[in-house]
Amino acid sequence: MLKAVYSGIPGSYAEEAALAFFPAGTPLLQASSFGDACKKLAEGEADRVVLPVENSTTGAIAEVYDLLSRYGFFIVGEQYVRIEHCLMALPGADLSQIREVASHEQGISQSAEFLGNYPDWVRRPVYNTAAAAQMVAQSGSPHMAAIASRRAAEYYGLSILAGNINQKAENYTRFIIAAREPEFEENSRKISLLFTLPHTVGSLCRVLRLFEEAGMNLVKIESRPMADRNWEYLFFLDFVTDRPDSPEKLFEHVRECTQTFRFLGRYPHKEPGK
Amino acid sequence: MLKAVYSGIPGSYAEEAALAFFPAGTPLLQASSFGDACKKLAEGEADRVVLPVENSTTGAIAEVYDLLSRYGFFIVGEQYVRIEHCLMALPGADLSQIREVASHEQGISQSAEFLGNYPDWVRRPVYNTAAAAQMVAQSGSPHMAAIASRRAAEYYGLSILAGNINQKAENYTRFIIAAREPEFEENSRKISLLFTLPHTVGSLCRVLRLFEEAGMNLVKIESRPMADRNWEYLFFLDFVTDRPDSPEKLFEHVRECTQTFRFLGRYPHKEPGK
Numbered sequence: 188m189l190k191a192v193y194s195g196i197p198g199s200y201a202e203e204a205a206l207a208f209f210p211a212g213t214p215l216l217q218a219s220s221f222g223d224a225c226k227k228l229a230e231g232e233a234d235r236v237v238l239p240v241e242n243s244t245t246g247a248i249a250e251v252y253d254l255l256s257r258y259g260f261f262i263v264g265e266q267y268v269r270i271e272h273c274l275m276a277l278p279g280a281d282l283s284q285i286r287e288v289a290s291h292e293q294g295i296s297q298s299a300e301f302l303g304n305y306p307d308w309v310r311r312p313v314y315n316t317a318a319a320a321q322m323v324a325q326s327g328s329p330h331m332a333a334i335a336s337r338r339a340a341e342y343y344g345l346s347i348l349a350g351n352i353n354q355k356a357e358n359y360t361r362f363i364i365a366a367r368e369p370e371f372e373e374n375s376r377k378i379s380l381l382f383t384l385p386h387t388v389g390s391l392c393r394v395l396r397l398f399e400e401a402g403m404n405l406v407k408i409e410s411r412p413m414a415d416r417n418w419e420y421l422f423f424l425d426f427v428t429d430r431p432d433s434p435e436k437l438f439e440h441v442r443e444c445t446q447t448f449r450f451l452g453r454y455p456h457k458e459p460g461k
Numbered sequence: 462m463l464k465a466v467y468s469g470i471p472g473s474y475a476e477e478a479a480l481a482f483f484p485a486g487t488p489l490l491q492a493s494s495f496g497d498a499c500k501k502l503a504e505g506e507a508d509r510v511v512l513p514v515e516n517s518t519t520g521a522i523a524e525v526y527d528l529l530s531r532y533g534f535f536i537v538g539e540q541y542v543r544i545e546h547c548l549m550a551l552p553g554a555d556l557s558q559i560r561e562v563a564s565h566e567q568g569i570s571q572s573a574e575f576l577g578n579y580p581d582w583v584r585r586p587v588y589n590t591a592a593a594a595q596m597v598a599q600s601g602s603p604h605m606a607a608i609a610s611r612r613a614a615e616y617y618g619l620s621i622l623a624g625n626i627n628q629k630a631e632n633y634t635r636f637i638i639a640a641r642e643p644e645f646e647e648n649s650r651k652i653s654l655l656f657t658l659p660h661t662v663g664s665l666c667r668v669l670r671l672f673e674e675a676g677m678n679l680v681k682i683e684s685r686p687m688a689d690r691n692w693e694y695l696f697f698l699d700f701v702t703d704r705p706d707s708p709e710k711l712f713e714h715v716r717e718c719t720q721t722f723r724f725l726g727r728y729p730h731k732e733p734g735k
Contacts, residue, residue: 219566219586222569223570312494388666407684408684410683420680
């Protein structure tokens, strides 16, 4: 059976992504960083790595794509996880006892409206929402609360004092699943790639039109300046296509009008909430 | 004198951005999250807020731009900070004594090659590199080390055991400086804005050409799907222009081909390393 590795601890949103994506019973390993997770895949300790790429507390798409390129990995799937922050404390503790609240700083930031009702609570930022839940569980103190996911509360045996306290009702983090080799499942409609271009609108639009003419819809574009090269920009793009044929011919044309080009993978397209 | 607020603690890269941007002696306040920092600006406790928007350990451009829009703030400047991770410990401690290393998980990840020489060290992720340095200083233990900036070592009285241990020689985080009102300094060459579009390559290229015809160079583009609206995408863009005139006329045309449009500010353009 395949083994998967994610960066984080049990109860984290990364673990939720892995649980949602893989069949029940898939062994899940933990890693202490994105780089460590990729190392475990490279060395064969795991067969899949789960990494956040969008709207995440720590996920910088550039860092993740850089790791994929460095290791030569390919994206084989994606998974959206709904971010629903809850306030949790030891069983039996109630709201009036809380004096301190721990969470990732984005958990604190995203729950600002709710926390506005409790201006006296000390805010304690920690590196991960699940780590905050773990800390509260280990503290044994009824005066401490954590902001983390419902799953983190379950995992660390905490009671939920208030559910869904983040401002935005709909907030998703996108995770990608990568492997050492590319996979071509049926129904693989999404394609991720990166290329570099001299940064003129003309050259960008020329490349985008090539994809459009090939029936591929742009669903994500992100640029990043390359620190060591003047006027050269790195683009990360996702497309969705309904054509089953391989886009090799298209990629040849794209290679001609880009400076460097890398195919990152073709995989089934998912939507948030599914 | 103007007061500025940043999200983080002394010794963090955010503080470095503030120190580099503002004249010496500018009072600098700390906040526990991006949202808290913006609140201090909104309520007049501070006159400027410093927020990371690119390549940052915690900076999600979407969250920051969402806060700017919600509060109606404007970008008035930018500052790049070079990320140079150092390994630091209590004065007198040496490498052979270290058993545990604390840092933000990206600090650990970005120093993987160096840490590969010390596979036995326990990795302890914390929420911020400066918080790792503070923790080592407070621990009093010669067996603990932190990965953080040179400035964090100075601030917390630690000695540097190894300098510049991150993989990439050149690694910058971009911060923006925002205020309650827009400012139009002379030499304000950079313009930031956001708009929504139905996501077709045609509509995107049409808007990009309007900017090109007006002599504005695209230097950054990023798209984000809007969770609640099918096929509608939010774009964040930065342009650089040498024309001193106000782009109001251009913005009128852009408004006609976009769904929502917001001008985020015009400010002096800086480069990494300056």
